[in-house]
Amino acid sequence: MTHPIVLRRRTATAALLSLSFPVAAQTTFPAGAVRWIVPFPAGGPSDVLARVCAQKLSERWQQQVNVDNKPGGSTVIGAVEAARAPADGLTLFMPIDSTLTMNPSLFSKLPYHPTRDFHHVSLLATQSLVVLANDRVAAKTLPELIALAKAQPGAINYGSGTISTQLAGEMLNRAAGIKLAYVPYKGSSDVVKAMLSGEIQTSVDGIAPNVPHIKSGRFRALATTGLQRSAALPDVPTLHELGLRDFEVRVWLGLSVPAGTPMAVQRRIQADAQAVMALADVREKLLPLGLEAVGSTPEQFAETIRVETARYAPLIKELGLRLD
Template sequence: MLMFRLLRRLAQRTALLAPVLAFSSLTTATQAQPVANYPARPVRLIIPFPAGGPADVLGRAIAQRLSEKWGQPVVVDNKGGANTLIAAQEAARAAPDGYTLFMPLDSTYTLNPALYSRLPYDPIKDFASISIVARQSLVLTATDRTSFKTVADLVAAAKANPGGINYGSSTTSTQLSGELFRRQTETKLVHVPYRGASEVVKGMLSGDVQVSFDGIAANVPHIQSGKIRALATTGSARSAALPDVPTLAEAGLKGYELVMWNALSAPAGTPRPIIDRINKDVVEVVQRKDVKDQLMAFGLETGGTTPEEMDETIRRESAKYAPLIKELGLKMN
């Protein structure tokens, strides 16, 4: 009799567990199926800049190769404006299924939180990191109207004439580069903001500013013509696009380093197996020689990181730049 009761209880419990076990198996199968078939339809890649610039060229180079690799179109969607906020907000609200990807600039995650009192997205909670796909040093330049041929020439002139030298920049990152230079050299330079790299170059050629901190790509033709001189780059190592130009650290500013980067993200909640699949494929793509050669002309050096390495970079650079932004009183509405 006791054995009969035990067997009946076991049968009842098995019956109760059966739906749970069935649901668990179904859920596992449902999760695995999209990963195995990914991508099964076109993928949208949101780029937070207009067509034609370095970020757009990078995004299209990656999109083309991933399209070929996946057998599905990767469609570039340019959403420029508002210091990358428009694109970031749209990407954050997209379905976390791997079919909307986002290519942020470093400032999207590391500078904007300190610049805006109300940010329409959370850099940590709203996005899943995939990989940092490219980095670029900035370049410190001087016009041929000046006598500056080295960083030491510029520093000496700035100390002899405090506030008498203007520098141009087009983004918060490039302005920070100038401010870090000013602080480390204990000089007073006057900042002149511009809306884009091409506008900075115009300001240099017209004589409105004598020096600039900006991206490499827009300056290369004028460096080659001699109208603009490249004094130094801002990375820890020389840029492959300007191998003969010393770094600021080499020029005497020990420890100076500021590097911009482009990354690939997805909306938070995107399944980790899909993140890993995209990471594996995009890292392989950006390490190809033809991709590296294509992007070197824009000062972009491709590489690729793990999602965890990207997360750590965001945390480290946010902690580095937020106090400086606050100290300078930089704010965006």
């Protein structure tokens, strides 16, 4: 028979061990260099965000955090590589909204599952899009553009370089009761070139690549797509303000890890990522890119994925969009 005092000592020891395990995991993490997979080329907003955060996390963790650019396939290439990586906390992944909420509807056989193959740790940043017209368009405001588009259905076109901006343009068409003709491009840089050449008259695009042309007067920023004005374009009204009530499209970037990553490690990554996104110098570096720092809980991230998947899937199906 075990003596009651011995039993109590064993119980107390087990309790202490169970309490100390997360602390031990936190103090030993990371045990080596960390790889952060970004599914875009170097130089864009996603890459800059990852590099700014990687530097801060390297300082906190006393280990190098290396950004590994894996562009292509509507972020599928990077997502597959991240999903197949060891679940030891030494691989991070930066999904964007389309990776987790749109690709499942765009691909008939998506080679990763947006929730089963990852643990989604935190939202990092969001970005409003901007509705633009070049200086060859008579309309100087969004109401004027809507009036022109209603008078000439299909005569005015809009360019887009991503599925997110394409869907935002289609949602604008529906909300305003107009028909801007969609012209596809491979990326934002091509959209900007087409706007400058006059190949297209309007666009729905990210803020950062268009700021120089807005300042020069070549482009007019007619509206942004968040419910609140963008800090990068504080003088530009939102579509919501201009009468398209509750219109909101915000591109977001997150932080995920391969499924199976220990919970204690996930908590450490989430806490440190949230702390980094709250730093004033990080927020200042992101502002010129049109990015607004967030930092969220895993539960908030999961809810964002659920809500936006339900929102975009019917529209993608109705438009008959496919990427395979």
